[in-house]
Amino acid sequence: MSTFWSVWVIVIVLGTIFGCAWLLLATRKGQTNDTETENTTGHSYDGIEEYDNPLPKWWFYLYLGTCVFALGYLALYPGLGNYEGLLGWTSTNQWEAEVQEAEEKYGPIYAQFGETPIPELAQNEDAMKIGQRLFANNCSVCHGTAARGQVGFPNLTDDDWLWGGEPEQILHSIAKGRQGNMTPKGVMPNMTNEQVDQVVNYVLSFSGREKDAEAAEAGAAVFAQACTACHGADGTGMQAVGAPNLTDNIWLYGSTYEWIKETVVNGRQNQMPAQEGRLTDDQIHILAAYVYSLSN
Ligand code: HEC
Ligand code: HEC
Numbered sequence: 001m002s003t004f005w006s007v008w009v010i011v012i013v014l015g016t017i018f019g020c021a022w023l024l025l026a027t028r029k030g031q032t033n034d035t036e037t038e039n040t041t042g043h044s045y046d047g048i049e050e051y052d053n054p055l056p057k058w059w060f061y062l063y064l065g066t067c068v069f070a071l072g073y074l075a076l077y078p079g080l081g082n083y084e085g086l087l088g089w090t091s092t093n094q095w096e097a098e099v100q101e102a103e104e105k106y107g108p109i110y111a112q113f114g115e116t117p118i119p120e121l122a123q124n125e126d127a128m129k130i131g132q133r134l135f136a137n138n139c140s141v142c143h144g145t146a147a148r149g150q151v152g153f154p155n156l157t158d159d160d161w162l163w164g165g166e167p168e169q170i171l172h173s174i175a176k177g178r179q180g181n182m183t184p185k186g187v188m189p190n191m192t193n194e195q196v197d198q199v200v201n202y203v204l205s206f207s208g209r210e211k212d213a214e215a216a217e218a219g220a221a222v223f224a225q226a227c228t229a230c231h232g233a234d235g236t237g238m239q240a241v242g243a244p245n246l247t248d249n250i251w252l253y254g255s256t257y258e259w260i261k262e263t264v265v266n267g268r269q270n271q272m273p274a275q276e277g278r279l280t281d282d283q284i285h286i287l288a289a290y291v292y293s294l295s296n
Contacts, residue, residue, distance in 0.1 A: 006081030013080060021067045028054065113289075114282035118167035121286065122293035131290025134283055138275070147294055151253055152270060157294040160250040164239040165295060171288040175281075177274030180242045184267035188226035191264075195222045200261045206235055207249040211257060 001009075039052040055063075077085040084090075113127045121127050136145060142153045149155035154162055162180060163173050185191040191199075201210045202219025210216040223235070230243035237245035244252055253259050253268070275284055 001082050003082075006083075009081040010083070013074070017067050017070050021064065024060065024063055024067075028060070110280070110282040110286070114285045116289075118171070118285070118289045118292050119296070121289035122296060124289075127286055128290055128293055131286045131293070134279070134287050135290055138279065139287070147291070149252075154252055155250075156291050158250060159295050160245060160248055161239060162237075162242045162244055162252070165292070167288060167292055169239070170291050171284065173272060174287055174291070175274065175276045175284050178242055178272040180268065180270035180272075182230070182243070182263065182268040185264060186226035187229050188222070191222070191226060195219075195226075196261060196264055198222050199226065200257060200264055203235070203246050203260055203264075204257065206247040207255075209255075 041050045041052045043050045054060075074080050075085070076087050077089055079085070113121055113124070113130070116124070116127070135143075135147065139147070143149050143156055144153070147156040159165065161169070163169055163178050183189075185196070188195075197212075198215045198219035199222040200219070201212050201216035202223050204210045205213075205216040205219075223231075224233070227235075230238055230241050231246055232238050232243075235246040236248075237243045244250075249255070251259075252270075253263055275287075279287070
């Protein structure tokens, strides 16, 4: 805050406090001890008159007390422009102290969990409660509070994995992040519209939902050429490149002809953001165990 605004704030704040105190004292009408008099203001409404009594004393002193309190408070804590207060309190150092306290309290617990193997940690109720909270704070925006995912964000509770469900694979997904990348029309950029229709029907036929059996049959050759590099010869996917299993009728995107056609024509780019650096290694370890526990 510049000096000008600092002085501006100080003048207004002190002016208000002293102004209130002055008003209180100035209107006290040289009161004696009696706070109940017969004086009236002279106003009369429907025969009801208004007394002109001084403020009750307790009220008067309470009011004065608040002015004194305000001055004391402003001497100790920041509030007057750039003046920092005698106690040197700031919201930042209060927060830092709280963080440090939390670290002292939870650090050893986290460290202990961090050393427990993931499958074992997944059985630990206390650790999983922490995991659930970490998940709610850091992951649920994308994967949902129940970790069931949504279009484009994988369900983490089923046993269907893009990148693998082994402890090490889950840990890697969370710590390093993942880039799902399907090129448009697979590795066959010159695919014709007819071939697109054929291969989409072929993919639908994995779950017995093809629209056109003949096209689906013809699609096998297109698939072999354009898709197997990532999805495998039998369409069951390849975790090394994050290519999903197309035969299990579990879908990251929509399962209809239109959705699958869109995936084939435009390809898909998807990203799981790396948590390394955002969260501590111990927190990531606990989260991996939590994700592991959801499907094991
Ligand atoms: C910004 C959105 C976003 C956030 C936040 C996010 N994820 Fe993800 N996550 C994704 C996407 C998108 C994918 C799928 C990547 C792909 O398509 O290859 C994914 C994939 C994963 C996978 C791999 C799933 C599989 O099938 O192999 C795991 C495990 C995972 N996330 C866990 C987490 C955890 C734990 C957190 C919280 C620390 C988290 N994610 C936070 C978007 C997010
Ligand atoms: C370069 C590797 C690669 C090739 C080639 C490829 N895909 Fe994919 N495909 C992927 C990846 C990776 C994903 C997951 C994208 C994501 O994470 O969002 C995917 C996703 C899909 C999906 C969405 C699955 C779902 O669960 O919603 C369909 C359908 C699909 N591919 C079909 C095909 C077909 C058909 C071909 C051949 C024309 C093909 N892919 C070729 C890598 C590939």
